[in-house]
Amino acid sequence: MEADGCAPRRHRVKAITFKRLELASFAHSTVYLALLLCAFVLGNPEPETFVLGLAHGLIWIVMSLVCIAVARARIVPFWLAVTVAVLGGLGPFAGTIGFVLESRRRTVRMATASRYS
Secondary structure: OOOOOOHHHHHHOOOOOHHHHHHHHHHHHHHHHHHHHHHHHOOOOOOHHHHHHHHHHHHHHHHHHHHHHHHHOOOOOHHHHHHHHHHOOOOOHHHHHHHHHHHHHHHHHHHHHHHOO
């Protein structure tokens, strides 16, 4: 265990990567889009709307808890974890856009670092 007590936490979130969270966010947005289409375009058919709504709610809860944990482990920035946790229940598209922006920011940072090293 490290002096700051973070070794167990880092070990627990080791399997969770930024890319995996980004893909999960895209999947969550896809489920939510299907829910919106099912509810408003297709006339609210049951049980499809219920299943998609339940999936959206459960994914949102899991994504929120995981993003808070990985923000503490510094895998994602705090602003992105807050975006996923707070706005994700109303519309996960904000979290997906946040992951895209952070991915681009990381790509630019890596390109700049390799250029000057």
